[in-house]
Structures are given as structure tokens and as C-alpha cells.
Amino acid sequence: xxxxxSMIFKLAxxxxxxxxxxxxxxxxxxxxxxxxxxxxYEISLxxxxxxxxxxxxxxxxxxxxxxxxxxxxxxxxFYDIVSMLHAYRKNDVLLILGVSGCVALPFLKLLTNNKIxxxxxGYEWKRTKWSALAxxxxxxxxxxxxxxxxxxxxxxxxxxxxxxxxYRRESTxxxxxxxxxxxxxxSKSDLQRYPLLAQPYAFSVCRIEPENNIHxxxxxxxxxxxxxxxxxxxxxxxxxxxxxxxxxxxxxxHLLDSxxxxxxLNLLRSNATIYIHGHSVGGTNPSLVEAxxxxxxIIAFDVSFNRISTEGCAKFFSSxxxxxxxxxxxxxxxxxxxxxxxxxxxxxxxxxxxxxISAQYDNLFKSLLLSNEG
Numbered sequence: 101x102x103x104x105x106s107m108i109f110k111l112a113x114x115x116x117x118x119x120x121x122x123x124x125x126x127x128x129x130x131x132x133x134x135x136x137x138x139x140x141y142e143i144s145l146x147x148x149x150x151x152x153x154x155x156x157x158x159x160x161x162x163x164x165x166x167x168x169x170x171x172x173x174x175x176x177x178f179y180d181i182v183s184m185l186h187a188y189r190k191n192d193v194l195l196i197l198g199v200s201g202c203v204a205l206p207f208l209k210l211l212t213n214n215k216i217x218x219x220x221x222g223y224e225w226k227r228t229k230w231s232a233l234a235x236x237x238x239x240x241x242x243x244x245x246x247x248x249x250x251x252x253x254x255x256x257x258x259x260x261x262x263x264x265x266x267y268r269r270e271s272t273x274x275x276x277x278x279x280x281x282x283x284x285x286x287s288k289s290d291l292q293r294y295p296l297l298a299q300p301y302a303f304s305v306c307r308i309e310p311e312n313n314i315h316x317x318x319x320x321x322x323x324x325x326x327x328x329x330x331x332x333x334x335x336x337x338x339x340x341x342x343x344x345x346x347x348x349x350x351x352x353x354h355l356l357d358s359x360x361x362x363x364x365l366n367l368l369r370s371n372a373t374i375y376i377h378g379h380s381v382g383g384t385n386p387s388l389v390e391a392x393x394x395x396x397x398i399i400a401f402d403v404s405f406n407r408i409s410t411e412g413c414a415k416f417f418s419s420x421x422x423x424x425x426x427x428x429x430x431x432x433x434x435x436x437x438x439x440x441x442x443x444x445x446x447x448x449x450x451x452x453x454x455x456x457i458s459a460q461y462d463n464l465f466k467s468l469l470l471s472n473e474g
Contacts, residue, residue, distance in 0.1 A: 109469060111141040112187035115180055115197035117171040118147025119159040122360040124307070125276060125386035126197045129219075132277055133195075134162045136458030141465075144191065146183040147171075174234075176200045188212045193465050199224065199238065202245035209248055215468040218245045219253040219274075220263070227381055228310045229337070243267065250468055253461075256383030258404045272464055275384045275409075277454035278393035280362075283370040290367060296354060300431055301327035303372035303396075305365065305387055306379065308332040308340035313378035313401050318347055318355075320420035326427055328376075329354040329368060370394045374430050374437070376423070377406060377414075384409050392448035397440040399426050413443045 113130050121127035134143055138161040149155060149166040156164055165186070169179040180201025187194055188211060196202065196218045205216065224238050246252055246263060252271035254260040263271045284290075291298055302321065306312045314330065321328040334340035334355060347353045359365045369375070375396035379385045380403050388409055391398055400406040402416035415430070417423035430437050 109141050109193065109465070110191040111137070111143045111193045111195060111465065112183075112191040113143065113145045113195050113197065114183040114187060115171075115176075115201070116145065116147070117151050118166070119145060119156070119162075119164065121362075122151070128280065128386055129197070129276060131159075132280065132454040133458055133461060134160050136455060137462055138162055140462060141193075144187065146179075146187070148179065177203070180204075184208055188214060192469060193217060195219070195461075195465075196245075196249075197221070199241045199245045202241045202248070203237075205244055205248035215250045215465070216248070217251045217253060217464065217468070218249040219255065220245055220259070220271075221255070221383065251464055253464070254383065256405050257408050259383045272460075274457055274460045274464075275452060276386045276389050277457045278386070278389035278391075278448050278452040279454055281370070281390040281393050282366050283394055284363065284367040286367070286371055294368065296327060296329070297368070297371055299327060300373040301329055302374045302376050302427055303329045303331075303369055304376040304378065305331040305359075305369060306377075308334050308337060308343070310339055311379070311381040313380060314340075314343060316401075316417075316420050317376050317378050317423065318343060318353060320417075320423040320427070321353060322347065322350060323420070324424055324428065325352055326424075326431060327352045327354070329356060329372070331356045331359050331365065331368065333358045366394075369396075372396055374399060374427060376427075377401065379403075379406065389448060389452040392444040393452065395441045395445040397430055397437045398444055399423060399430070410444065411447055413440070413447065415440070 116126045116130050119131055121131050130145055143162040145162050145164055147164050147166050148171040149168050150170050155166055158164060167179060167182055169175050171179050177200045181204045184204060188208060193215045199220050202218060220242055246267045246269055252263060253274050254263055254271040255275050260271050260273045263269055286297060308314055334344040334357060344355045347355060375391040375398045377388045377398055377400040380401050383405055398414040400410060400414045400416055402418040415426045417426060
């Protein structure tokens with residue numbers, strides 16, 4: 101078959117909780133791909149009905165398809181597999197976000213010649229929240245994804261190098277975008293709701309997991325009087341519950357539950373004095389590039405992912421003492437904050453734009469589809 105430029109191909113996005121975005125990076129990525137590509141593709145997005153009391157039929161021009169399974173935890177394996185089996189007959193390209201259901205790819209490849217693209221995320225199998233058995237399964241599923249997909253997407257050069265070294269396969273490097281994050285100007289009513297925003301403060305937003313070094317961050321700020329706000333899902337794990345309870349009476353430590361309203365989150369985040377990024381596992385973390393777009397001076401945990409993402413220009417920490425030393429210095433040094441802020445934004449504008457990232461996805465899909473030409 102000869103592909104025509106005017107042809108609208110069908111794209112299925114698999115592996116997210118759903119839209120409107122209310123969970124994390126996969127949902128934001130899906131939302132932005134729909135914004136930029138829904139005139140070029142007929143897009144279907146798979147959603148978990150367990151997470152949406154009110155279910156939209158469409159998001160912009162994309163079709164939303166609901167499955168009665170959880171999109172996270174053990175059920176994510178079956179959620180992704182059922183999504184794949186539902187999608188393969190009706191779509192030209194399957195974009196699978198994450199590897200948990202990719203154990204089914206050898207079987208799926210027997211059923212269809214349609215193109216399968218997997219974004220493998222970061223070292224998901226290294227996360228401390230998983231049991232030893234779960235880690236082995238995720239590592240195996242990652243290997244299957246790399247072997248049986250038509251294209252692999254990695255979002256950070258460190259992950260790209262890992263795939264090349266571990267599996268001897270090339271991947272396409274496509275990062276995340278951050279320009280959906282918008283600076284909010286504080287109003288009087290905002291300050292009445294959040295009086296703490298009237299003073300300088302440090303900010304972080306993330307899942308409350310050990311590999312995000314939440315305990316290190318809190319311990320650092322507990323030794324000082326510098327205000328700290330962390331937004332996250334504290335009540336979803338024993339780790340989070342213990343930390344939130346332990347520091348509940350500390351007046352300068354504000355451990356807030358998850359905020360899914362983007363306007364509310366941007367209000368707290370964009371007016372921060374500095375941003376703390378504690379992630380130690382993963383590729384290019386969405387929360388980091390969003391903070392860079394907001395021109396926030398960043399202190400990041402010292403791992404290769406974060407150095408690559410910030411081009412080594414952020415401040416880095418590997419201990420509570422190193423973190424609080426850098427934070428105290430930045431709070432006191434306005435000129436250094438301004439310089440760091442400018443550099444973070446410059447990198448974000450150059451590397452983390454959704455229009456460019458969506459175009460890279462489009463080019464990859466089209467190159468795969470055109471390989472069938474003739």
C-alpha cells in the first residue's frame with residue numbers, strides 16, 4: 101500500500117490512568133500529544149474507569165476508552181494487556197507508555213503487523229517500592245519490550261546509553277516538555293488562602309517514595325528555619341504516612357496532600373524561591389523540566405539523569421547537609437538565584453518544548469508507517 105500524505109492514521113495511547121490528567125507524567129505527555137497531533141491522527145486513549153467517576157467520551161478530538169481495571173500496581177499488567185488486545189485491530193500505531201504489560205508483545209506481534217512503539221520510562225524495576233519478584237518481572241518485561249517493539253523511546257541519554265549497552269539496540273531519544281507549566285501571579289485572595297506564600301520558601305512536588313529522597317529533603321530543612329512545601333501522595337504508603345505524621349507539628353514544614361488542579365499547583369510552585377528535586381531513579385523527570393520552564397533555581401539530587409537534564413548547571417546534593425548548605429546560600433544570594441533561574445529557563449526553552457517533542461513523536465510514527473510503503 102502506498103501511504104498518502106493526506107491519510108489520517110489511527111494512534112492508540114496505552115498505559116496512562118487517563119484524561120483529564122490527574123496523576124503524573126504519562127498523562128501530561130498524552131494530553132500534549134493530543135493537543136499537537138489530534139489533527140494528524142485519529143487518537144484513542146485508554147483510561148481506567150476506576151479513577152474517573154465522571155467519564156468523558158472525548159478529550160479534544162481523541163476518543164477515550166475506559167477499562168474497569170486499575171492503571172497502577174499489579175493490575176497495570178492486565179490493564180495494559182487488555183488495552184493492547186482491544187487496540188491492535190483498530191489502530192495503525194500503538195504507543196505503549198511503560199513496560200508492565202509488554203510481556204504480551206510476542207503474542208501481539210503474531211496477531212498484527214501494525215507498529216508498536218514503547219516508551220520504557222526510566223529504571224522502573226529499580227524502584228524500592230517493588231518486591232524482589234516484582235523487580236524481576238519488570239526487568240524481564242523491559243527486555244521483552246525492547247526486543248519485540250518496532251521502536252523504543254527513551255527520554256534521557258542515560259537511559260538511551262543503558263538500552264544500547266544492555267540490549268544492543270538503538271532507541272529514539274525524546275524528552276518531556278515543560279511549557280504547559282504557567283507562572284501564577286499572587287493575588288490578595290491567594291495570600292489569604294496561603295499566607296506562607298508571602299515569604300520566601302522552597303518547594304517540591306513528587307510521588308512520596310524513598311527513591312525521591314523525601315526523607316533527606318525534610319531532614320535537611322528540619323535543621324533550619326527555612327520554609328519548605330512538599331506536595332505529594334503522603335497517604336498512599338507507610339513511608340509517606342510516617343513522614344507526614346513525624347513532622348506534622350513543624351511550623352515551617354508544610355507537607356501537603358496531592359494537588360491535581362494545575363492552577364492551584366502552579367500557584368504554589370511558580371512563586372517558590374527555590375525548587376528541590378529529589379528524584380534518583382528515572383529519566384527526564386516531568387516535574388524537573390516544568391520547574392525549569394518556570395525559571396526556578398533548582399537544587400537536584402546528584403545522579404546522572406538530573407545532571408543530563410539540567411546540563412550540569414543546577415545545584416546538586418547527595419546528603420541533607422549538602423542540600424541545606426546550598427539552600428541557605430541561595431536564599432541569601434539573590435544574584436546567584438537570578439543567574440541560576442535564567443540558566444534553567446534557557447535550557448528548558450531550548451530542549452523541553454511540547455511542539456518540538458510532539459513533532460519528534462510524529463516523525464517517528466510516520467517513519468515506521470512509511471517503512472510499510474510498497
